[in-house]
Amino acid sequence: MTTVNTQAAPVIDFTKFANLSPFELKDKLIEVAQAVPDRILLDAGRGNPNFLATLPRKAFLRLGDFAIEESERSYSYLNEGFGGIPDGVGVVERFDTFAKANLNRDGVKFLQKAISYANDRLGIDKKDFLHEFVNAFLACNYPVPSRMLTNIEKVVKQYIGEEMYGPMPMTTDFDLFATEGGTASMAYTFASMFNNGLLKKGDKVALVTPIFTPYLEIPELAEYELEIVELRLDEKNWQLPQSEIEKLADTGIKLLCVVNPANPASVKFSNDTLDRLTDFVNTQRKNLFIITDDVYGTFADNFISLFAKLPYNTLCVYSFSKYFGATGWRLGTIGIHYKNVFDDAMRALPEAHQLQLDNRYKTLTPEPRAIKFIDRIVADSRAVALNHTAGLALPQQVQMALFSLSCLMDLEDNYKAACKRIIRERYTTLYKNMGVEIEENADRVDYYTLLELDTLGGKLYGEDFVQWFKDNDKGKDFLFVLAHKTGVILLPGKGFDVVHASARVSLANLTHHDYERIGRETRAVLDGYFAEYQAS
Template sequence: MSNIDFSQFENLSPFELKDKLIEVAKTTPDRMLMDAGRGNPNFLATLPRHAFLRLGDFAMQEAERNYAYLDAGFGGIPDGKGIVERFDTFVSNAGDSEGVRFLEKALSYAKDRLGIDKQEFLNELVLAFLGCNYPVPPRMLVNIEKVVKQYIAEEMYGPMPTTTNFDLFATEGGTASMTYTFQTMFHNGLLKKGDKVALTTPIFTPYLEIPELSEYELEIVEIRLDEKTWQLPQSEIEKLADEQIKLLCVVNPANPASVKFSYDTLDRLTSFVEEKRKDLFIITDDVYGTFADNFVSLFAKLPYNTLCVYSFSKYFGATGWRLGTIAIQDNNVFDDAMRALPEAQQLQLDDRYKTLTPTPRDIKFIDRIVADSRAVALNHTAVYRYHNKFKWRCSL
């Protein structure tokens, strides 16, 4: 394979190039191609799954400590008292279990790096595995959020100084993140029918289809990547000067081009938005960011304007788990735009969210996404598979 002249492929489209690379990879029969550039990766991370199963064994032991006098099939809700000591015994009896060793290291990481109390966290994980309580708070469990925040910061900020001054909402994958965000932007008057939405193209096909749905009827403005460098030319960035463009949607690294934004592209786009479009909403889908070295997200460069969508699906081969998250900074354009809505619209929104709090105007945009994802009334049931996020983050 090393004798192949790859320059012959330089003019191919991203889709055709992908097919050629797969064809070339098959010429080395003793090696299997790991492919994350398709709908479903052909690999998966085994270590976190081993750990998850062992966590399940321990969680079941904790549940079965109660109601032991009843017929088989009943257990109680663990209260966490003495859980660390029982876990230490569980570890001692586990022998050379790869999954149990991983759990030990993960709990140590949480305590030493993030300052999370071991008893509190272990009990949170046990209850989460058992699925015996509604999630509190509904966006994401308290300690799980701390862990995933650290992961997002490490993976999205590259060489830039990191921060964890943002909120997360655990979703059923990146698809749900996009769906929920669009819904809440419409519910809260941040988007309306006929508005323009800019998309960096070529892009994952659903991004082209969602705006044109009858419930949205948005006008698409293409911000085209250069087909040689797969970066944004300044002439394309300048299209964002149109104030009728309310939202910019980005997939970075690009899909299907599989190239991340260069630091130069990021700097030019950042300067333009900060100088001319401080009101611009940005959604960046960074699911492939973890495959790129020193990756920097727009979430790091333009924190005020950018909502980040991330999914564990591709990097960990976990598409079936539906593990995604929405991240949004504490200080953001979405909240500020809602506060600036006309009073008549504010009153309508007060009525929509009044069952959640006596002061609905204090509800942040991300918490409105949570509420809207469950038709507001079922807000307390929102988080989906929240416990699994710790598993994937600590496997790195």
């Protein structure tokens, strides 16, 4: 039985929170919820998953055991605890011996399969593969190449290609830059677009909204001062109407930013939306820059990215954080195809601007104009002067490759199926316990769900109630009432630029039982509003 705290919700001055991001507002909601002692908080705000991939982590540890043995061979005559940099000679034979002696340890068989896969499917020499992995785990050298280690890039490219192209014919004709998570990818990309004259203050950037909050906030920073043009998703089906796509006919719009599947709606672009957007760009905006953030694509069925549909125009941001339960590892990538609009736009800049860029990058090469945009992102990430120390930490790159290999070698997609099942069962449980019938949507992903209070109110209590709810501005305090009365923490849809009163529920970070309670508690609070409506 659901029990709701009968204390009146505290009087809140909402105006002082108007400029807070939803992630900062969450802390205020937690303060309100904690005002009631001895009660369990259910924080379904931030989307940190409570599930993770264990096998590639075990493989990381076993690789570490072997790497340490390899290091200790160099100075075995010295005191214990002293090692050297392995040279790779005989590494394959020694690994075979290590594997036979440790086959009962989880992760060793995985490493054997990974070496075989890399050789057979990707053409990577076994010695080169092992030697790179061993030295990368030991982190005894700077990252060389800075952008990404050679064989690790081949592995991750294959993973990105298979996940982003879905049923489409796949290519790996693109470069990757390994970054400190998707957030670093975003920050580096915006900075380099400005540094290289691809964007300037006052330019227009189109955002497919609602969208992950930083894409709303970054363009407004003082160093950028970009003008935002919104391409609004239809909040009935979360697809992009043709009328919104046609806003891109404005040639003043230099950049389009997309999160696909959407955050907070957690619905992917349908094939129809992808086709219409692709046709429009190919016919009317061939010079448009596109950033697609596809962190949730691996949870979708038959996902196709704009990176695959519009390869010339699109820079892909991908993070390993959600799918592998690895937010703390800080693993992300930037992907750009070999032939791309970013490089072509730089080459087309006026000579005066080219000379400025020559001066910026002159310490890296005698021919700075030959530096590709993605390699300029690498250099800019370390203020150019420290380019020689750029690059993601090598153990992080190893774990990224092992995550990638775990999916590439999972021919039956068992891990993917488990990830999808767990979040979709939670979705069903949440709505069932709210007493709301679920509408099927083949493009829904279910990492999050958006509780649209107008829609829910209409389904549960009728349109007269919805009008009362709007007229009395009840959506403004819903999250605070929910937090105070029940201890449930959700994020405001408004923080992601959702038009109607709404709340984002993460379906990734709590237990199945917790979502039962969230469903019941949310319904109880809505019932309380309905009782207030009836009394009025």
